Amino acid sequence: MQPNIVLINCDDLGYGDLGCYGSEKNDTPCLDALAAGGRRFTDFYMASAICSPSRGAMMTGCYPPRIGFGSFHGEIVLFPGDCMGLHPDEVTMADVLKNAGYRTMHIGKWHCGDQKEFLPTSHGFDDYYGLPYSNDMAISEKNVNYPPLPLVHGTVVIEQQPDQRSLTERYTEKSIEFIRESGRNPFFLYLGHLHVHLPLYAPEHLVKKSRNGDYGACVMAVDWSTGAIVEALKKYGVYENTLILFTSDNGSRNDFGESNGILRGGKGETWEGGLRVPFIAHWKGKIKPSVSSEMICSLDLLPSLAKIAGGEVPGDRILDGQDLSDLILGNTEKSARKVFFYYLHNTLEAARAGEWKLHVAKPRVSRDDEELTRDSSAVPKPRVDDSVEVRELYHLAVDPSETHNVYDEYPDIVEAIMKEIRRCREDIGDALTHTAGKNVRAIGYAENPKPLTEYKEDYPYLVAMYDKTEVG
Structure with missing residues (x-):
């Protein structure tokens, strides 16, 4: 049934x-x-x-x-x-x-x-x-x-x-x-x-x-x-x-x-x-x-x-x-x-493989750097897909709060995840690297x-x- x-x-x-x-x-x-x-x-x-x-x-x-x-x-x-x-x-x-x-x-x-x-x-x-x-x-x-x-x-x-x-x-x-x-x-x-x-x-x-x-x-x-x-x-x-x-x-x-x-x-x-x-x-x-x-x-x-x-x-x-x-x-x-990709708009910002998460991009203006306030006019607004490259690796199994960047300590893990990221960029695209995805479909348009x-x-x-x- x-x-x-x-x-x-x-x-x-x-x-x-x-x-x-x-x-x-x-x-x-x-x-x-x-x-x-x-x-x-x-x-x-x-x-x-x-x-x-x-x-x-x-x-x-x-x-x-x-x-x-x-x-x-x-x-x-x-x-x-x-x-x-x-x-x-x-x-x-x-x-x-x-x-x-x-x-x-x-x-x-x-x-x-x-x-x-x-x-x-x-x-x-x-x-x-x-x-x-x-x-x-x-x-x-x-x-x-x-x-x-x-x-x-x-x-x-x-x-x-x-x-x-x-x-x-x-x-x-x-x-x-x-x-x-x-x-x-x-x-x-x-x-x-x-x-x-x-x-x-x-x-x-x-x-x-x-x-x-x-x-x-x-x-x-x-x-x-x-x-x-x-x-x-x-x-x-x-x-x-x-x-x-x-x-x-x-x-x-x-x-x-x-x-x-x-x-x-x-x-x-x-x-x-x-x-x-x-x-x-x-x-x-x-x-x-x-x-x-x-x-x-x-x-x-x-x-x-x-x-x-x-x-x-x-x-x-x-x-x-x-x-x-x-x-x-x-x-x-x-x-x-085995892998999950974190997109913000058209920018591939991070990827998770197993217990590891690699960040490769962040907005040029980030909420993480601001003091949040109810006066929205006081909070800078990032522009869509205006990003900068970052290099941050986190071991989510022991650091789910993403506070300890271990990028320099695990080059093999970084490279393994970067291989997945490069594949995804070619497949779906990425605004940071100006890569047009090979397998994307059109959004609908109404007259x-x-x-x-x-x-x-x-x-x-x-x-x-x-x-x-x-x-x-």
Whole structure:
């Protein structure tokens, strides 16, 4: 029998933000129970430390530059009304599962393009309900002429400037509705939470309970949602035939109550805190309680889920993901993944091989050299792919915080990883060395693009709830 698959993807949730990953500030009993009854991974990576590239990569099983998602005409993410998006010819995990007989549904944040040909319903999902991009891309008191934030059902805008305090509850209700309507048919539910991306709009009753302010309340909302979905799976008799996966699109910012634990850096950086994120796999009766410290990444989900679901991966293109289904299910303790590449935009900044990580590039202006402040105007912004060469080697097994550079002590390890880096540069490309990849595909382009919404002076927008200045 094909298992149901529920993939829950948070926005900017840090490595140290869950109790089961060491948080002492955020209350996450449902997620802690999910991890205790399943398989928790300590070394799971997203393919980018930024929203759009991370999500496009996870959907396709390819590093962002391979699918044209390294950068977007000099921008780091896609914006409302962008002419670019995930190419219609790309094959997503939803395509693979739909072809295997699954009902497919995406609820929440998409961020792979907001034009019709880029939306989830053009990429393997039977239906869609959510925000097509980040929750900070909305009108506010400081920018009233921004296109109002659209809540989309299918391809139609059904609401503008929705109250973000209630969106997690609405997403959860839609998720449960999809589970109920699926009956005994195999289904794939991809839930992309708006939390904990800035600005933080948490339900008031959770703010009152939180030990970590608005941020902790948003984490609690995600935890509640996960628990409600698990209870729905049990109620409708499909819990024991459902694989539940939980993760985050990249690391957290570290400056609004977030935590990447012992990891250095955060969102937008290729230090471990930018790409190493929580990952929990839970399947009652199939996955035994365990912890894995083996290397695995989001690119591996597409081929792994294809194997688990009895689907087929596309054979007419290069994928960077590997079938690690046995590792996810706990049938093996060894990962077949030998190397992982850390891209920031189109620059190959680092690579990990086994327990070793080699940094070869960093932005000319780095957050690591700055004092983070809530006054964003005081923080220098690096330009996309404006990088400098660095030489830093870290032994992650004993130094996960990347504090002791041992580059000069292990020349053989450096050369072995450099060999992989040179191969990757030729294959996918690298802005630092001005190398054009030989095996990259084009991003999608839409003719005559326009935002899904347009600001109108006489429309009763909910501006009061969009008065926070923080953006993420």
